[in-house]
Amino acid sequence: MTETVVDRRTLRREETRAEIVAAAWDLAREHGLAAISMRDLGARVGMRAPSVYTYFESKDAIYDAMFRQGYEQFLEWMADAAADARDADARVGVTPALARARAHAHRFFAFCTADPVRYQLLFLRTLPGFEPSAQSYALAVRALEQGADEYAAMGITDPDALDLSTALLTGLTSQQIANDPGGDRWERLLDRAAEMLLRELAPDLLTDRDHPTMRRT
Amino acid sequence: MTETVVDRRTLRREETRAEIVAAAWDLAREHGLAAISMRDLGARVGMRAPSVYTYFESKDAIYDAMFRQGYEQFLEWMADAAADARDADARVGVTPALARARAHAHRFFAFCTADPVRYQLLFLRTLPGFEPSAQSYALAVRALEQGADEYAAMGITDPDALDLSTALLTGLTSQQIANDPGGDRWERLLDRAAEMLLRELAPDLLTDRDHPTMRRT
């Protein structure tokens, strides 16, 4: 009986923690990532500032929870990219590898532009003084590994493939967010960028229609 | 006689303004762009906070002066890229266009990684609430036009050339600054990236050694 009570308490606590993190995202989107205050944050969830400290030991712990949640969302979101590629695969004149590369590019771009503040926290790392905990940072490493696996499954062995494509994709995203928010000036270039990348990394995947790039499905 | 006195005063004033802006850069590099305070800034130049307001009407005016100075430095720095290309041109197996594209990439990369805080202010625009004045923003526009002229001089007419290359170059730079500061993990990829870009935008410039790409020199 005592165990059940403890579990219910823990559950309730986790719910409130999640509520606080959600409110922190809202505030960050409204006023900027660095402009979150414990007062405002508390007010958003119907508390005063000191009560927030019952759930997070410091402001940095809240940023860390945001960082962690952001990468969890990223991992989940990118895992679905293969499905996109399957859908796009039916198009004429496009190899399975190109369809997959394009789908990947659009997936990544959509995730980033959907929430520029999240993009800033996860990929730009311009929040002064903040360093993610080892536990949260491990998620960022796993995201990178997931990208490497994706390339391996496509048959791309070039060791620079991941670094070159993250650079190009984050670059397109950054430019879109900073210089044409809400527009499509750089989004338009995604298909072309994906093709350029594939031509550089594995040109045979651009012509050979029977290459086993969908091994994972 | 009166005129001379006025000129000396104006000159002295401009010197102090420059001193304050230099101190602001120092503070930004040490504690982050958003963490500049008027008190600290004054202390750096041997003043109290209120005296700084004699030279700049607000904190935003100081950010604007930094933004402006950063783009002035950028314009000057990139104008010298043609000289780099001339030096690199002697290399075997490289067309003048490729030498030029590579030199441009390295120039841009060096400018950005030399001062990540400046890069953040000029290209990332993540300083919450800050908008450059029309006068300062005009410099940013001119920088972009200078890039467009560079491509035109190389004979590249593709209208997406500039957007695609700024995306790739800022991407490589961002990744280097955020994920491997002081290292060369993305710097190593610059030559390859420049070649990939040129192959996409004007493949003939990669093979035709007699193309008039050095028209400007």
Place this chain on the structure above:
DNA sequence: GTCTATAATCTGATAGAC
């Protein structure tokens, strides 16, 4: 669990003496 009260400190900006 949440509160009030408060410590201790920081912030941008202004008034007015010298």
Place this chain on the structure above:
DNA sequence: GTCTATCAGATTATAGAC
């Protein structure tokens, strides 16, 4: 031209009542 003094807040975080 620079200062002191100060306004009118803001900030993170803690102590202790309820």
